Amino acid sequence: MTVSDPLGHVLGAMRLIAPGGAAGSKTLVDLAGPPWRVDAARAAAAAGLDPEGTWDIATLVTRASTTGSGTRLSLALVHGLVQVARVNAAASFTAVLDERVRRLLNGFGAVTRTLPGARTAPYLGSAASTPVYLDMPSTMDAQRRDVPDSYRLVSLGVGLDGVSVPPPSHFRLRPLEQPVAIDLRTPAPSAARAAG
Template identity: 50%
Template sequence: MESAALLSLRFNPEADLLAATRECEADVFLRAYGNTRQQLQDEYGPYDDASVFIALTNDSGDVLGACRLIRPTELGLKSLDDAARPPWSLDVARSVRAARLDPMQTWDVATLGCRRGLKGPGKLAGAALFHALVQVVRANQIRSAVMIIDERVRALLASAGMTGHTLPGAQPSRYLGSAASTPVYRHCDEAFDQQRITNPEAHRLFTQGIGLDGIRVPPLAEFRFVERSTVDAGSALAVGASV
């Protein structure tokens, strides 16, 4: 799909690009976990007004990778809401206190995925999306992050020094097509510091963005969330199983 041309990261896309980002998200998670569009709508429709996306695009406007974040609003964070339901049925208020989380300074990394068969700069799609996440954290002064992550993906991230702590009381369980997913959290500054010590090479790529050759990373200010005056009318398509 992509050529050797420059790829670009885009935060909080609108209109056609937003629709294409949601389509990429839906395609990736249908392939990975068998989630149908109706299932995605049922799961994420209630959180759509709090959702914001990151897209990785090529010069033709194709979206090669997508990430959905859920901001702290009165709608709540889906990962915490789901942790309170089966299969975990946690006392989330107690788990949040034990984890030292402030829900109003915590964002939910709801989905992250890339299309298959990418070549050239596209091979760095996953690293680019994670670097964009770091930039969003910095630009919006996000203290902590939560997610429900597939254990296979969690192991891959751990090998790159990107570890998450299990939400107190949780354990791996079946969730939205994943054979084993776990609610996790991480305080962002601590995570960056740990990765710098345990895996300096990965820290340069994922956290500092050094080595993302052929991928345009916008200035930090472009990763700052700005509330829009109009609500996008597009349908919400996503899945909260994992990254």
Template identity: 50%
Template sequence: MDSAALLSLRFDPEADLLEAARDCEAEVFLRAYGNTRQQLADEYGPYEPASVFIALADDSGDVLGACRLIRPTSLGLKTLDDAARPPWSLDVARAARAARLDLSQTWDVATLGCRRGLKGAGKLASAALFHGLVLAVRANEIRSAVMIIDERVRLLLAAAGMTGRPLPGAQPARYLGSPASTPVYRHCDEAFDQQRITNPDAHRLFTYGIGLDGIRVPPLAEFRYVERVPGSAQPVGAGQRVGAGQVVGVPA
């Protein structure tokens, strides 16, 4: 990527930019876990109508990093659906109650990853995606998040003051090419408060975007999800909000 290219965060991209985000997701997960495009289609296909992407794109439309979110709908959340099956076989309803999850306001951080070899502002791609995730949380009044996260990545996030709590009863296990992943949850306000205390520098970067030099961050309102008329780019209604796991190349 051209280090001089203007980079921008985009929430819920469409058309070519959406396909570029999917291409980025596919490249990251093939590299990290050997997941093919067909595997991704099999895993996430049932959740496509509820999937929303955050993309970090340059001014030519290339996507350097992408995050897939799954909204709470009748389709369910993939993290919880997978946690109910082997290798975990959790009683998910009971685990959700124990974790105090309001599933109407819980979103699934399904995938998050960045391409390799990024230069210039692109080196901040992961931080930019996390900042975009924070803005999506605020704009959509998301109370909690769930994800299935590789334990290596979980340790890296813990160093940045971002930790997830295992769903009650969950232990690390092999999952979609990851040697050890865990279904986790976190209440968003608690996570932000903890990071502010344990890693103030990361908190300023992730939560407020301070230090994301060379990256355009849209206003908060642009991170609010609106449902589009099927087959159209037009939203159902201006400002209508509908509803209401993984990280840095972690399958969810």
């Protein structure tokens, strides 16, 4: 998911991984390895995560050159995340978040919880990252109750001035198209032969 300017330059992006892949949850795979070495299946069960309804937030980034608009871009991306959750019935999300990003999300009322057994540690160039999860129903309820301005802005998109959000159908996960098999051993028919 991206936020682009009118010229098509990407200013912010969020990479999401839907459940159901053969490799499993990226966050839980990361949790099982260094520096945490936590029993990821047990941690997910303790957090009440349903593997079939849990998506991964693999990347959340805004362009460094967008100083002053980074918060607005982050708000737009988090609004997109809420739309993804709604149209795809995503019950929860997991991620390994840099603590700066985590504080930003928490400030919007998208309060993340540390996965059981995990702790904040240096990870992939970040001095302080934490494996977290976000339960969407309880988060949306708490946000609506405790920070209604953020709920209107982030969850409903009311007040995202200058941001054009596509309709909900654009946030629906689409099945991958079947790859086209090309046989390099057989030459393609020429246009003349194909027409005749």
